[in-house]
Amino acid sequence: MPSIIIGTAGHIDHGKSSLVQALTGKDPDRLPEEKRRGITIDLGFADLDLGDVRVGFVDVPGHERFVKNMLAGVHGIDAVALVIAADEGVMPQTREHFEICRLLNVQQGLVVLTKTDLVEEELLSLVRAEAEELVDGSFLEGAPIIPVSVRSKIGLEELRAALRQIAKVIPERSPDFVTRLPIDRAFTMKGFGVVVTGTLVSGDIAAGDELELLPIGRRVRARGVQVHGALVSRAQSGQRTAVNLAGVEVSEIERGMTLAPIDRLLPTQIIDVELNVLPTAPRAIRTRARLRVHLGSAELLARIRVLNNRGEVAPGESGFAQLRFESPVVALHDERFIIRSYSPAETIAGGLVLDPQATKHRGREMAKILERLQSLLDSERPGKLAVFVAAAGDQGLRASDIAARTGWNDEVVMQVAKKAQQATIAGEAANIIDADGVLVSTENSERLLRITIDEVKRHHEREPLARGLARETLRERHFTHAPPEVFRAVITRLEKDGALVAEKDIVRARDHGQELSAADEQLRGKIAQAYEKSALEVPTLDQALVEAGIPAAQRTHARKILQLLIDNGTLVRVQGEMFFHAHAIEHLKALLREFASAHEPDRLIDVPGFKDLAGVSRKYAIPLLEYFDRERITVRAGDKRVILKK
Secondary structure, three states: OOEEEEEEEEOOOOOHHHHHHHHHOOOOOOOHHHHHHOOOOOOEEEEEEOOOOEEEEEEOOOOHHHHHHHHHHHOOOOEEEEEEEOOOOOOHHHHHHHHHHHHOOOOEEEEEEEOHHHOOHHHHHHHHHHHHHHHOOOOOOOOOEEEOOOOOOOOHHHHHHHHHHHHHHOOOOOOOEOOEEEOOEEEEEOOOEEEEEEEOOEOEEEOOOEEEEEOOOEEEEEEEEEEOOEEEOEEEOOOEEEEEEEOOOHHHOOOOOEEEEOOOOOEEEEEEEEEEEOOOOOOOEEOOOEEEEEEOOEEEEEEEEEOOOOOEEOOOOEEEEEEEEEEEEEOOOOOEEEEEEOOOOOEEEEEEEEEOOOOOOOHHHHHHHHHHHHHHHHOOHHHHHHHHHHHOHHHOEOHHHHHHHHOEOHHHHHHHHHHHHHHHHOOOOOOEEEEOOEEEEHHHHHHHHHHHHHHHHHHHHHOOOOOOEEHHHHHHHHOOOOOHHHHHHHHHHHHHOOOEEEOOOEEEEOOOOOOOOHHHHHHHHHHHHHHHHHOOOOOOHHHHHHHOOOOHHHHHHHHHHHHHHHHOOOEEEEEOOEEEEHHHHHHHHHHHHHHHHHOOOOOEEEHHHHHHHHOOOHHHHHHHHHHHHHOOOEEEEOOEEEEOOO
């Protein structure tokens, strides 16, 4: 059965709770103090079965002192029932509640004139006219205005019919978003334990689901789920939902927390927004002002930075701003919020979240920041994704990062990313590429490509005898803020384009050659000869250079020539600066295999036996054996080695 949420709105003592009770037979006032004082203090809930649709009512307090409670419940409604008492007409909280609904972009609703049995027809006509004037030019213009009397039951059937008609035109909630339940109540129930309630704004929750309680990051399990007081296997978006939780104490839960899938949404304390200041606000909203922000079911304190040259947004105007919260909260792109002044607490503005994972802005970047925020406000989903990716710089964004900003589910993230990449091919504005699962902007990608090529070329100019630039050196110099996937993607792209050759530990330009002068060729021959002559009792590096007749002034250059001999396999590094000629190593391998053949099937050799076989002291024997272990020529077996077969 389709289900919608209707929120009541209106001044204190205008009959909101009595109206809900008359429609549903359930008293939404649940607190003893509410019964004693005869006013609604906190949120109340009731449901109405109309046969082909079920209506959930969120009954909100009308007293100005409890507007913050009203805001905790009104965030998830599909439509509003604006209640105006016929004996009083439009009052201050009527206007404030109505403005809140406009700021939250509520699109459907009706006006209910209550207590009609207390007034004459003439006064009722005046109140109707006053209501029409209030909603003129708004989403409620032309909406039904229904006079009712709870005492005499007049108008209740007409009201039920109007609610049924509203339910038919309210679109289904989008399936594009992950599960999100902003919590507006938490309590314990005997025999069940901790129970939380809220309007399930997106997704669904089933018994047994593992969820995360944000912003504290506590993992919990849904032991059971109820909708309208009845146990269900699964609650769906748009329903008033109660969830019995395991894994948390009620003392740890506060109104304003959010239930979501594990590791999908992230708390934030800085958001970029579009701000809309009410024309009735007593003053402009200025940078550094301390404000009360109502986001979802949460109320938070925040400081604002207005992102314009004046540092303020005047009444009736709109502008971009940054909100810096004093405590963490879950926020998503395109989510609406309400702002009330710190003192006295009154509604002065609302707005739209643009970047829920923003960072503090620097003044010199303001023009670019404003352009980015305007794009987030105006663009379709692929364009929005491109803006988020570009702002992430070299870090790029994974699918999980995108979901944390937008609330999109996996399927939607993949679809939007694909469209954004297709737009790149078509030459449109959404320019992003997929770097092995990390999305980066084409601009950043091209910059990293240019930097990499330039760095490799500079290295070749500085070190013409070097085989190439160490991969790790390149990564540390220019990819410290980029994930490994981006580094790999850049190298792969340059290899594919024929600009670079990537080997295990180095990268080099494809046309880089290690051409030696006649003098360097002679030097290389002397160094190789010194090691070949020494066989297995090799000198230290300095001794080898002395034996080769290389003066001290050329030692640094000679070490570069030595590296060439290592790179081309003429010399083998066995340990530190202990090098052997490849001929000597191959000869020793042959001796080992001959020894093994003569000692089948064990093929064992110990250190003394190896020393005798190689004709070397322990100084050389141990490093050589360890080298052969690494090369899988031998393998340790206690204090001996097994000589492996080819």
